[in-house]
Amino acid sequence: MSQPAYLTGHTYDPDRAQAFLERAAAILDAGAVAVMLSIGHRTGLLATLSRLPPSTSMEIAQAAGLSERYVREWLAVLVTGGIITYDAQHGTYLLPAEHAACLVPDAPLxxxxxxxxxxxxxGQVQDQIVERFRTGEGMRYEDYPCFHHVMAEDSGQTVVAQLFGQILPLAPGLVARLxxxxxxxxxxCxxxxxxxALARRYPESRFTGYDLCADAIEDARRAARKAGLHNLRFEARDLTHFDEQERYDLITSFDAIHDQRSPADLVRRLxxxxxxxxxxxxxxxxxSAHLENNLNFPNATLLYAISCVHCTPVSLGQGGDGLGTMWGWETAGAMLNDAGFAEVQRHVLPHDPMNVWFVCRKP
Structure with a gap:
């Protein structure tokens, strides 16, 4: 019997093939668990479970204010996925404290x-991305449902929660100036x-936030009004042609540069x-900018996937470079040096191994 076409010219090891099949099946299970974790986060189910003793599906649904039938099916995914434990004798479910430690708001990890x-x-944008693979075209920020909500939650963990204790001290003397x-x-922004958070802490300073997305800016304005903050303003603005001269004492960019149309040009303008x-x-x-250096980088697979589905398309959609999420700290550092900064310091913080922080000073 002749070999299948995909095996022609290759050595076939049945044991390795079986091992990879099992890995591929586990990947499918893990993807399903990830989506259910997203649902558990957005519905509050994970937070609810973290506060409950061993409970039935009805008790959990009632505590969360949700439909028991949907909650029961969701619980089954997380039990088989190894996230939640199940006591069949009593029909109760439990989110172990060790698992909750990285799955609920304000968790220690x-x-x-x-x-x-x-x-x-x-999954929501898969059809559009498949079409972009064929055409090479880009996407718009507004093509991504709830993206700014997710990024705001991310910022809350990696930036806001650590802003005063770990981040601002990276620049000696900055707190006193603020x-x-x-x-x-x-x-x-x-x-x-x-x-x-900065405007609340430093009422003597004046703050401006620019972002391309009008919906995010409107959310920011609404929140600022509600908080009674009068020392800041927000403006929806495309920074492609940003041209303000020697106006600011401090400029920040939090996980924003690689998505821009031309990161190098924007850094020069800033x-x-x-x-x-x-x-x-x-x-x-x-x-790193080099794939081989990222094989053990935290969540590299997820970051490359986000790059493929979001960061690269939105840059291309602006007519940009499409550098992607994993454009590399080497690339960023070179751009900052080329822009003219006299001093560029790179830091990785213990709470956030996924990101890099640069402190750059103008002469």
Whole structure:
């Protein structure tokens, strides 16, 4: 019997093939669990379970204010997926504290269920992405349902929660300047969570947030009004032709540069917008520009997938470079140096191994 066409010219090891089949099947299970974690996060089921003793599906549904039949099916996924334990004798479910430690809001290890939403989001835009594979065209930010909501939750964990204890101290003297009063720009501010936290803490300083997406800016304005913050403003603005000269003492960009149409050009423009002695504080994905260096990088597979489905398409949709999520800390550092910054320091923080932080000073 002749070999199948896909085996022609290849050595076939049945044991290795069987092992990979099992791995592929596990990948499918893991994908299903990721989507259910997203649902559990958005419905509050994970948070509810973390507060309950061993409980029946009806008790869990009632505590969460949800339909028992859907809750029961969701529980079955997470039991078979190894997330929740099940006592068949009593018909009760439990989210172990060790599992809740990385799956619920304010968890000590961070809330990974926030990132599970990216997996669910990929499914929602799959048809459009398949078409882009054929045409090479890009996407718009508004093509992604709830994207800014997910990014705001991400920012809440990696930026806002650590802003005053770990992030601002990376730039010696910056806190004192903020207390005295300086002008600050957040370039690519999204819903403005970080900027609002700064505005609350430093009432003598003045804050501006720019973002391309009008819906995110409207959310930011609404939240700022509700908080009674009068020392900041938000504006929907395409930064492609940003041209403000020596206006700011501090500029920040939190996970925003690699999505831009031309990151290198924007970094140069932001450099010009800083006054003498100004500081540019940048957070971006901390992977390498070289695939072989990312084989053990935290969540590299997820980050490359997000790049394929979101970051690369939205850059291409602006007519941009399409550098993608994993554009690399080497690329970012070179751009910052080329822009003219006299000093560029790179940091990786213990709470956030996925990102890199640059502190850049203008002469």
């Amino acid at each position: 961070g809330n990974l269920a926030v990132y599970a939403q990216h997996v669910a989001l990929m 207390e005295r009063g300086i002008t600050v720009l957040d370039a690519g 999204g819903r403005g969570e970080a900027l609002m 450099y010009r917008a800083l006054g003498p002695g100004g500081i540019y504080l940048v957070q971006d994905i901390g992977g």
